[in-house]
Amino acid sequence: MKERLTVIKVGGKIVEEEVSLCQLLDDFAAIGGHKVLVHGGGRSATKLASQLGIESRMVNGRRITDAETLKVVTMVYGGLVNKNIVAGLQARGVNGLGLTGADMNVIRSVKRPVKEVDYGFVGDVEQVNAELLASLISQGVVPVMAPLTHDGQGHLLNTNADTIAGETAKALARHFDVTLIYCFEKRGVLLSEADDDSVIARITLADFEHLVADGTIQGGMIPKLENAFDAIAQGVSQVRITLASAINQPDEGTLIQS
Amino acid sequence: MKERLTVIKVGGKIVEEEVSLCQLLDDFAAIGGHKVLVHGGGRSATKLASQLGIESRMVNGRRITDAETLKVVTMVYGGLVNKNIVAGLQARGVNGLGLTGADMNVIRSVKRPVKEVDYGFVGDVEQVNAELLASLISQGVVPVMAPLTHDGQGHLLNTNADTIAGETAKALARHFDVTLIYCFEKRGVLLSEADDDSVIARITLADFEHLVADGTIQGGMIPKLENAFDAIAQGVSQVRITLASAINQPDEGTLIQS
Numbered sequence: 484m485k486e487r488l489t490v491i492k493v494g495g496k497i498v499e500e501e502v503s504l505c506q507l508l509d510d511f512a513a514i515g516g517h518k519v520l521v522h523g524g525g526r527s528a529t530k531l532a533s534q535l536g537i538e539s540r541m542v543n544g545r546r547i548t549d550a551e552t553l554k555v556v557t558m559v560y561g562g563l564v565n566k567n568i569v570a571g572l573q574a575r576g577v578n579g580l581g582l583t584g585a586d587m588n589v590i591r592s593v594k595r596p597v598k599e600v601d602y603g604f605v606g607d608v609e610q611v612n613a614e615l616l617a618s619l620i621s622q623g624v625v626p627v628m629a630p631l632t633h634d635g636q637g638h639l640l641n642t643n644a645d646t647i648a649g650e651t652a653k654a655l656a657r658h659f660d661v662t663l664i665y666c667f668e669k670r671g672v673l674l675s676e677a678d679d680d681s682v683i684a685r686i687t688l689a690d691f692e693h694l695v696a697d698g699t700i701q702g703g704m705i706p707k708l709e710n711a712f713d714a715i716a717q718g719v720s721q722v723r724i725t726l727a728s729a730i731n732q733p734d735e736g737t738l739i740q741s
Numbered sequence: 742m743k744e745r746l747t748v749i750k751v752g753g754k755i756v757e758e759e760v761s762l763c764q765l766l767d768d769f770a771a772i773g774g775h776k777v778l779v780h781g782g783g784r785s786a787t788k789l790a791s792q793l794g795i796e797s798r799m800v801n802g803r804r805i806t807d808a809e810t811l812k813v814v815t816m817v818y819g820g821l822v823n824k825n826i827v828a829g830l831q832a833r834g835v836n837g838l839g840l841t842g843a844d845m846n847v848i849r850s851v852k853r854p855v856k857e858v859d860y861g862f863v864g865d866v867e868q869v870n871a872e873l874l875a876s877l878i879s880q881g882v883v884p885v886m887a888p889l890t891h892d893g894q895g896h897l898l899n900t901n902a903d904t905i906a907g908e909t910a911k912a913l914a915r916h917f918d919v920t921l922i923y924c925f926e927k928r929g930v931l932l933s934e935a936d937d938d939s940v941i942a943r944i945t946l947a948d949f950e951h952l953v954a955d956g957t958i959q960g961g962m963i964p965k966l967e968n969a970f971d972a973i974a975q976g977v978s979q980v981r982i983t984l985a986s987a988i989n990q991p992d993e994g995t996l997i998q999s
Contacts, residue, residue, distance in 0.1 A: 558789075561824045562815050562821065563815050563820065566815050566841050566843060567815070570897050573891055574895035581819075581841070585828040585831055585837070586838045587837075587882060635831060635832060637832035639825065
């Protein structure tokens with residue numbers, strides 16, 4: 484039987500503020516079994532870019548990443564946010580190891596082709612090399628993954644953290660019994676945006692297609708759930724969308740099932 | 742018999758300029774056997790600090806590291822410089838893994854006590870945990886180490902790259918036959934500062950003490966050589982001080998012997 488592994492994805496807001504970061508690290512440290520943390524950092528990147536006089540341009544919620552912006556996200560995601568999380572985990576007895584996709588060639592991507600939008604140095608994941616990662620995890624190491632990958636030609640690429648979490652979870656599902664948790668600013672997937680208590684406890688692919696067709700689920704939740712169902716289809720045992728404060732409460736949030 | 746391992750320390754200047762970085766990565770990739778790269782990044786840190794309106798203060802060649810400066814060096818050393826080196830090595834078929842001392846708790850340090858000078862968030866190395874590092878190296882991973890450590894209490898600490906190289910070399914000498922190479926802006930230790938060809942080919946501890954006493958060796962070269970002799974005394978097979986362009990030329994530079 485495979486050992487259990489939990490992959491947690493948290494957005495920038497939680498890891499960029501001292502109080503919420505401390506709470507998250509406490510909660511993350513309390514998770515039993517093997518684990519991986521994937522983080523964002525967009526607000527800090529926008530702040531640093533602004534301080535340096537670099538304009539932040541977003542299209543469809545994604546950052547246009549020119550050469551100067553790539554330096555900013557490399558500093559913020561790969562350096563500031565990632566290493567502070569690792570140091571914070573070490574203080575809690577969790578043997579964190581900060582990684583970008585370039586490190587140990589864990590995630591190789593390809594620069595997104597220019598269609599209607601030129602996203603610049605943004606990567607679409609091609610391959611996750613999970614063998615060495617799985618071996619380290621089995622030895623008690625806890626990977627902390629920044630939303631950066633590389634193209635194998637010497638270039639770093641800015642890469643969506645949700646995608647990194649999903650792809651990593653799928654690749655590790657060959658080695659572990661994986662639960663993937665997307666932390667979200669709401670309690671879960673809601674039946675009604677206006678009602679925070681209208682959490683859908685469980686959702687199947689058929690439910691999802693129905694709820695998209697009738698307009699209940701829309702916007703950024705659609706790709707998030709598509710990623711979740713794709714992960715399930717490719718061997719991840721379960722996916723949950725929940726509050727960061729509820730990562731240790733399995734009855735909270737929305738559970739995505741096959 | 743132990744397998745060979747080369748630890749290379751390069752200063753900021755070489756890794757911060759595109760042309761010299763490419764040359765270094767080519768040369769580093771050509772080194773046979775196991776290897777580790779330790780880098781600086783001071784010039785980029787000073788530049789970013791200046792852009793952010795943070796004053797860079799140096800005392801005895803060491804950066805006074807207040808809270809804002811710590812953020813800067815975390816971004817520059819742990820992010821920008823480190824991850825670009827790793828991506829560049831991956832493009833050359835070298836399986837780089839970027840690390841600070843916080844990652845896998847590789848190097849734990851203690852905040853330097855305040856005496857005449859308050860250096861701020863600067864770390865003095867207490868312990869190198871080389872077991873997991875040695876295991877990864879044996880599996881073909883090439884650690885790329887930024888000059889940052891942690892105190893085990895959640896704080897990153899700015900740490901001299903020469904010290905990181907020396908301490909890492911000593912800790913790995915239990916597992917490997919280690920050669921430590923300090924890259925230098927001159928061809929080696931010089932008998933006469935004014936004569937670049939006056940390289941001392943080999944130097945013993947007795948020679949060193951004599952040359953310090955008579956004023957031939959002075960300034961920043963003294964702690965560098967003290968570190969070198971300490972490494973030799975603690976199991977490192979040989980230490981060389983040479984040009985970055987000469988890391989694959991064993992007859993160049995100054996060889997430090999017991």
